[in-house]
Amino acid sequence: MNIATTAQMREMDRTAIEERGIPSVQLMEAAACAVARAVSELAGGKTDGRAVLFCGPGNNGGDGVAAARFLLEMGWEVRCVLVGKREKMSADCREMERRLEQSGGKLEDFTDSDPQFAAWSLEADVMVDALFGIGLNTDLRGDAVTAVQMMNTCGVPVVSVDIASGVEADTGRVLGTAVNAAKTVTFTLPKAGHFVGKGGLCCGALEVVDIGIPDDLVRRESYPVTSVDRSRVSLPVRPRDAHKGDFGRVYILGGSVGLSGAPVMAAQAAVRTGAGLVTVGVPAPIWPVAATKLDEAMPHPLPAGKDGKLELAATEPLLEKLGGKWVCLLGPGLGRSNAVDAVVRHVLAETTLPVVLDADGINALVGHMDVLDNRGACTILTPHDGEFARLTGALPGEDRLSVARDFAVAHSCCLVLKGHRTITAFPDGTAYINTTGNPGMAKGGSGDVLSGILVSLLGQGFTPREAAPLAVWIHGRAGDLCAEAMGEYSMTPTDIIRMLPRVMRELTK
Ligand SMILES: NC(=O)C1=CN([C@@H]2O[C@H](COP(=O)(O)OP(=O)(O)OC[C@H]3O[C@@H](n4cnc5c(N)ncnc54)[C@H](O)[C@@H]3O)[C@@H](O)[C@H]2O)[C@H](O)CC1
Numbered sequence: 001m002n003i004a005t006t007a008q009m010r011e012m013d014r015t016a017i018e019e020r021g022i023p024s025v026q027l028m029e030a031a032a033c034a035v036a037r038a039v040s041e042l043a044g045g046k047t048d049g050r051a052v053l054f055c056g057p058g059n060n061g062g063d064g065v066a067a068a069r070f071l072l073e074m075g076w077e078v079r080c081v082l083v084g085k086r087e088k089m090s091a092d093c094r095e096m097e098r099r100l101e102q103s104g105g106k107l108e109d110f111t112d113s114d115p116q117f118a119a120w121s122l123e124a125d126v127m128v129d130a131l132f133g134i135g136l137n138t139d140l141r142g143d144a145v146t147a148v149q150m151m152n153t154c155g156v157p158v159v160s161v162d163i164a165s166g167v168e169a170d171t172g173r174v175l176g177t178a179v180n181a182a183k184t185v186t187f188t189l190p191k192a193g194h195f196v197g198k199g200g201l202c203c204g205a206l207e208v209v210d211i212g213i214p215d216d217l218v219r220r221e222s223y224p225v226t227s228v229d230r231s232r233v234s235l236p237v238r239p240r241d242a243h244k245g246d247f248g249r250v251y252i253l254g255g256s257v258g259l260s261g262a263p264v265m266a267a268q269a270a271v272r273t274g275a276g277l278v279t280v281g282v283p284a285p286i287w288p289v290a291a292t293k294l295d296e297a298m299p300h301p302l303p304a305g306k307d308g309k310l311e312l313a314a315t316e317p318l319l320e321k322l323g324g325k326w327v328c329l330l331g332p333g334l335g336r337s338n339a340v341d342a343v344v345r346h347v348l349a350e351t352t353l354p355v356v357l358d359a360d361g362i363n364a365l366v367g368h369m370d371v372l373d374n375r376g377a378c379t380i381l382t383p384h385d386g387e388f389a390r391l392t393g394a395l396p397g398e399d400r401l402s403v404a405r406d407f408a409v410a411h412s413c414c415l416v417l418k419g420h421r422t423i424t425a426f427p428d429g430t431a432y433i434n435t436t437g438n439p440g441m442a443k444g445g446s447g448d449v450l451s452g453i454l455v456s457l458l459g460q461g462f463t464p465r466e467a468a469p470l471a472v473w474i475h476g477r478a479g480d481l482c483a484e485a486m487g488e489y490s491m492t493p494t495d496i497i498r499m500l501p502r503v504m505r506e507l508t509k
């Protein structure tokens with residue numbers, strides 16, 4: 001789905017209200033109705049549950065006060081508390097308080113010293129977090145922190161209004177502390193903070209609801225950031241008269257003594273995701289290992305030094321072999337040495353093939369970013385945070401989305417910044433946030449599998465903009481199926497490879 005910024009949300013709100021004449025309280029009640037429905041659903045469809053609603057002074061709080069009224073009218077028992085100063089209440093929040101009182105409810109002042117309220121809250125079916133939404137602009141403090149702690153420690157599931165309070169909507173940064181929501185009901189479009197950073201861990205199940213902002217206002221905006229979910233990924237049915245030459249001539253350079261599995265896993269992943277012809281360039285000492293493990297992929301022995309890694313003499317036969325290829329992957333298991341780094345940099349400088357650079361292929365660029373910057377052809381880097389830090393001198397930090405986008409623009413490359421909610425960024429500043437994957441994939445070899453999938457899709461003719469987000473999604477989806485089948489502790493990257501056929505079939509239209 002397209003991801004909106006807080007500035008875009010405010011502009012759409014303003015235009016809808018001021019230019020299209022849609023009453024702001026109408027938008028608020030539509031939002032609140034969706035929240036009340038989500039609360040009831042979270043309680044198994046109850047119409048007579050017990051809810052505690054923590055409301056801030058702004059319009060996020062206004063949504064909460066209105067939701068309290070709807071729950072009351074449904075037959076729920078509600079305790080609705082204002083966390084903040086009454087004099088700071090927005091006009092719409094006040095209006096919702098008036099309507100709540102008309103329905104027999106009451107907006108109480110939150111006090112953290114009321115044992116009766118705390119006891120009552122412990123018996124609630126659901127809590128509602130309506131403290132702050134897209135208006136949050138500083139760290140939480142005072143009663144807001146206390147309210148967040150209550151919601152996070154009561155053992156009662158929380159529905160967050162618009163976004164978990166404490167999460168900065170445009171970056172996913174947590175400002176001091178944040179609610180851990182079981183579910184978040186957001187409006188019109190998702191925000192980056194629902195997916196990335198520590199905020200992405202606070203979101204719970206995300207529901208995006210239409211509250212009546214005119215479609216043309218939504219459509220006329222441009223959205224440089226997109227979340228990649230199942231609705232955005234598919235694979236074309238293959239032409240009946242296809243032959244192996246149609247699906248890519250892929251070259252994978254990797255491996256060293258002690259790291260023979262990496263290029264093998266990348267090659268197997270490439271074959272399993274549809275590459276036609278895969279050649280694997282490995283240092284001669286591990287060529288027998290690769291030849292034993294690989295059937296479809298063709299191992300290509302290269303000159304190696306005494307350290308069991310590539311030596312400079314590998315450059316010429318490698319470049320010669322690349323002559324007949326369409327795309328190449330450099331890095332899985334290469335190891336580190338001056339010779340290895342020099343071979344990688346030579347290849348980057350000499351070939352115009354699209355290149356996927358992973359692991360030690362990325363490390364070869366440390367201190368030599370000019371090799372990347374001067375390369376006219378497509379280069380896709382797939383670092384995890386540690387490799388990114390070695391390359392740039394700093395970890396991505398809390399705002400991964402901006403850091404990834406800035407890097408891709410500055411170096412005119414595609415950057416796949418791996419991690420929870422992997423981010424794929426392009427030179428034009430656009431970016432894709434992945435929505436599949438799990439901690440079971442945090443194992444050596446998982447990145448090799450991803451790089452194999454990516455180079456395979458590129459070799460089959462998918463553009464970088466198609467291939468990179470798709471490869472990340474497929475990789476994560478296969479990982480999720482493995483987690484379902486065998487649990488996050490026991491699954492391995494080899495299991496992910498074995499699960500790839502199921503994902504590829506699932507996506508083929
Ligand atoms: N179309 C829509 O998406 C609609 C969204 N709605 C809801 O409105 C909020 C945004 O409301 P707003 O009043 O602009 O901001 P908040 O309620 O998020 O924040 C209130 C207020 O709090 C101040 N503030 C910011 N940070 C802090 C802090 N750390 N401590 C104390 N106070 C803070 C700041 O001044 C904010 O203005 C949106 O999220 C939706 O829930 C509409 O209801 C319907 C249309």
Ligand SMILES: [K+]
Pocket residue numbers: 060129130131132133160161162163164165
């Ligand atoms: K909230």
